[in-house]
Amino acid sequence: MNISEAARHSGLSAKTIRYYEDIDLVAPATRGANGYRQYDAKAVEELHFLARAREVGFDLTECRQLLELQRDHSRQSRHARQLVLQKSEQLQSRIEQLLAMQQVLQAMAQRCRGDEGPECAILEDLSGPSEAEGKP
Amino acid sequence: MNISEAARHSGLSAKTIRYYEDIDLVAPATRGANGYRQYDAKAVEELHFLARAREVGFDLTECRQLLELQRDHSRQSRHARQLVLQKSEQLQSRIEQLLAMQQVLQAMAQRCRGDEGPECAILEDLSGPSEAEGKP
């Protein structure tokens, strides 16, 4: 199987697969007589594994750890679980941060007339003092 | 006012202020006899404006547009409002994406025993078929 078919099956792009090989995230693919990379089912599975790990938010360092766990027959499932829970907490923080940002945006939009005139609560809000600076 | 004081007042780092000048996001600061950048209240306000815009999620291209609007006395507030609403929608999409990722992680963690043994629902989930591939 050539790289583009492996890409289709794994959910990664051919570029990304080469990149993962480059940074030693996956072992170098075997090569055909023409120098083309060749992938068997096992290699594609590993690529698919990486695609799914990336999809749920793991960075490449974490993907490396997950891959190590997957390869390790004497692993302890608590290690995988810890990575997952830690990532979930990270996502939680990020979500809360984005929600807070969105609330500020919504509040701004509500106070702005949004018409043809120059008066603009949004630009005033951005220019003005921080909302952290409360009046005592 | 030197750059580090401007940094303290604006909420940006000195590095970031130099960078913003570098990419022409803000006008070059005036220089003292020693070559040091000098900032007056107006310049600091603009930097503060940028810090706040970044905080609520605008990228530098959008910051540029917001800054243009702020400078433009014949602006129309609907333009600012549109930028804000658009950004809010982008944040909404991103939040939903992160929530979906987090749900997958939570489901994985729940199915995993997380003990000393090698059996691991998480690694199985990552190895197995996509959840998009349902059984008919």
Added chain:
DNA sequence: CTTGACCTTACAGCCACTGGAAGGTTTACA
């Protein structure tokens, strides 16, 4: 007069790719 805290520029690195150039190979079809 030294110490330490500033300031300057310039360049490298981060993350996780993506795009493009320049060239080799394979496949389908006339």
Added chain:
DNA sequence: TGTAAACCTTCCAGTGGCTGTAAGGTCAAG
């Protein structure tokens, strides 16, 4: 057999928004 399209290869550069570091100049306090 020719050729065009669709593959494949490597290598280098660019993305965004900074941050780190090096090598040097300046300034205020003691």
